[in-house]
Amino acid sequence: MDRDLQVDTDQLGRFSRALGSSLTSLAEARRALEHVRDDQVGTKELDEACDGFQRRWKYGAEQLGARISAVHRGVKLSHEGYAQVNKVIEAAFKAVDGHA
Numbered sequence: 001m002d003r004d005l006q007v008d009t010d011q012l013g014r015f016s017r018a019l020g021s022s023l024t025s026l027a028e029a030r031r032a033l034e035h036v037r038d039d040q041v042g043t044k045e046l047d048e049a050c051d052g053f054q055r056r057w058k059y060g061a062e063q064l065g066a067r068i069s070a071v072h073r074g075v076k077l078s079h080e081g082y083a084q085v086n087k088v089i090e091a092a093f094k095a096v097d098g099h100a
Contacts, residue, residue, distance in 0.1 A: 019072035
């Protein structure tokens with residue numbers, strides 16, 4: 001059974017960009033919530049619910065952001081490494097073709 005390693009660097013690059021976009025969206029959502037005060041949303045109950053949500057989810061959102069960031073760094077490094085290997089292999093084949 002043939003077990004060649006194949007990596008779609010274009011797909012890896014798209015995944016890396018999607019992770020980066022997710023981090024941006026998460027940060028924007030957290031910033032938007034930080035600016036909403038409990039007396040600005042509407043009814044007293046809605047104001048309290050929004051303020052409570054922000055208090056409860058701040059830590060979770062920060063942790064999620066940290067984990068997405070770590071995965072993003074790893075995927076980005078993998079993409080860059082595979083792209084560099086592909087360039088070296090391509091250059092090696094060109095060098096062989098040029099000397100044949």
